Amino acid sequence: MLKDLLTITKKNYDNKYMKFQGSKASAIEKLELFVEKNLSEYSKLRNFDFGPENRSNVSCLSPYITHGIISEQEIIRKSLSKFSFSKNEKFIQEVLWRTYWKGWLELRPNVWSDYLIELNKIREDYKDNQNYINAIEGKTNIECFNSWVKELKENNYLHNHTRMWFASIWIFTLELPWQLGAEFFIQNLYDGDAASNTLGWRWVAGVQTQGKHYLATEWNIKKFTNNRYNNIKLNESAPPKISEKTYSIAKKDFNNPQKIEGKNLLIFENNLSFETSDFLNIKFKKIYLISNKNENRCIKLSEKLLKFKSLLISDQKERLKNNSIDCEIIDINEIQNINEEIIGLYPTVGENLDYLNINNIKLDFLYRKLDHCSWQYCNKGFFNFKKYIPKIVSSLD
Numbered sequence: 001m002l003k004d005l006l007t008i009t010k011k012n013y014d015n016k017y018m019k020f021q022g023s024k025a026s027a028i029e030k031l032e033l034f035v036e037k038n039l040s041e042y043s044k045l046r047n048f049d050f051g052p053e054n055r056s057n058v059s060c061l062s063p064y065i066t067h068g069i070i071s072e073q074e075i076i077r078k079s080l081s082k083f084s085f086s087k088n089e090k091f092i093q094e095v096l097w098r099t100y101w102k103g104w105l106e107l108r109p110n111v112w113s114d115y116l117i118e119l120n121k122i123r124e125d126y127k128d129n130q131n132y133i134n135a136i137e138g139k140t141n142i143e144c145f146n147s148w149v150k151e152l153k154e155n156n157y158l159h160n161h162t163r164m165w166f167a168s169i170w171i172f173t174l175e176l177p178w179q180l181g182a183e184f185f186i187q188n189l190y191d192g193d194a195a196s197n198t199l200g201w202r203w204v205a206g207v208q209t210q211g212k213h214y215l216a217t218e219w220n221i222k223k224f225t226n227n228r229y230n231n232i233k234l235n236e237s238a239p240p241k242i243s244e245k246t247y248s249i250a251k252k253d254f255n256n257p258q259k260i261e262g263k264n265l266l267i268f269e270n271n272l273s274f275e276t277s278d279f280l281n282i283k284f285k286k287i288y289l290i291s292n293k294n295e296n297r298c299i300k301l302s303e304k305l306l307k308f309k310s311l312l313i314s315d316q317k318e319r320l321k322n323n324s325i326d327c328e329i330i331d332i333n334e335i336q337n338i339n340e341e342i343i344g345l346y347p348t349v350g351e352n353l354d355y356l357n358i359n360n361i362k363l364d365f366l367y368r369k370l371d372h373c374s375w376q377y378c379n380k381g382f383f384n385f386k387k388y389i390p391k392i393v394s395s396l397d
């Protein structure tokens with residue numbers, strides 16, 4: 001069975017999957033290739049990590065979705081143009097996991113701010129800790145873990161199952177705080193995202209769903225890496241981490257303001273495809289594309305990741321110019337200098353929104369229709385959210 005599956009992925013293998021070029025054109029190309037060649041086998045193969053040379057069993061679209069280069073909507077539409085909803089259900093569910101995590105965090109923004117506060121303290125405590133240094137340098141005695149560290153730094157991407165194993169080994173075998181692992185991911189992942197990452201790490205640790213943690217095991221890693229690693233000695237019986245904190249749900253409606261036309265529009269790094277956004281037909285005075293350097297970030301990003309972001313922002317600028325839309329790239333520090341009326345595409349909970357709040361920059365925000373429609377269902381677990389997926393998908397048209 002596995003041999004057959006491997007033949008399928010190898011046959012469809014195309015090294016375009018692991019190349020993340022900083023343009024919308026390459027995102028579209030990746031999406032089309034995946035839908036044409038690999039989507040049909042997604043639910044069967046998605047859990048296998050065959051290695052960076054053989055990635056076509058998953059879409060590798062997350063670096064683009066995170067930056068809004070392509071939206072969940074475009075991806076779902078494209079997949080439905082190939083297969084029916086029922087044949088596509090698993091893929092659509094995965095795409096909307098991201099939307100769910102986003103909404104979950106929007107309703108409990110203190111989970112993010114508490115994470116940063118804890119991180120600041122732990123960082124200090126661990127700065128000279130040899131176990132921590134060995135982990136981020138890929139010098140532990142766990143071979144698979146070391147090779148994933150290398151892969152993360154080289155490719156700025158890890159397979160979902162590998163992220164789960166990585167986080168589990170970090171927390172339960174290396175006994176390091178999840179907060180530092182989440183920081184290491186955000187610093188290096190091209191798709192680094194406050195919601196999916198923080199909540200993904202919390203989930204593995206057992207503090208997201210209290211008392212339920214994810215324990216990586218040798219047999220599971222062997223099976224789903226197709227026996228690429230041997231002799232994996234892990235703590236397979238650690239108890240979940242405990243957090244005393246509980247979070248109540250904030251009351252938010254995510255409605256758009258009435259008066260929008262004629263204002264200046266700010267676009268942050270999460271919405272870099274204005275021409276396919278819900279707001280394309282609104283006449284804005286000028287569009288400002290906001291770049292955010294490390295000096296304003298609590299988590300300092302790798303040079304490669306900053307470069308990737310900067311390419312994506314420049315690519316958006318080019319596309320706007322080609323559509324004769326007046327636009328300019330400015331640093332986040334320069335927002336205060338814009339004297340005319342401004343409105344922003346909602347940056348979502350994370351470093352950009354933090355900057356606005358810390359600097360007391362009060363803006364009206366525009367929310368995507370998808371978020372407005374989905375986030376109301378993020379008050380409970382994903383199992384509950386799943387019930388609304390057909391409704392959410394049908395509302396996209």
Ligand SMILES: Cc1cc2nc3c(=O)[nH]c(=O)nc-3n(C[C@H](O)[C@H](O)[C@H](O)COP(=O)(O)OP(=O)(O)OC[C@H]3O[C@@H](n4cnc5c(N)ncnc54)[C@H](O)[C@@H]3O)c2cc1C
Pocket residue numbers: 046058059060061062063065066094095096097098099101158159160161163164167185189191192193194196197198200201204
């Ligand atoms: C500890 C940990 C940290 C993570 N950190 C991030 C992060 O910073 N940014 C990020 O985008 N994802 C994160 N994820 C989720 C997931 O691993 C990636 O979205 C996925 O691996 C991206 O690869 P892909 O595009 O090939 O996914 P595919 O399998 O092709 O899925 C398609 C899309 O669905 C969404 N998706 C799939 N699985 C998940 C998931 N488990 N959670 C949320 N969305 C999902 C993604 O947008 C993805 O691009 C994390 C998961 C874990 C366990």
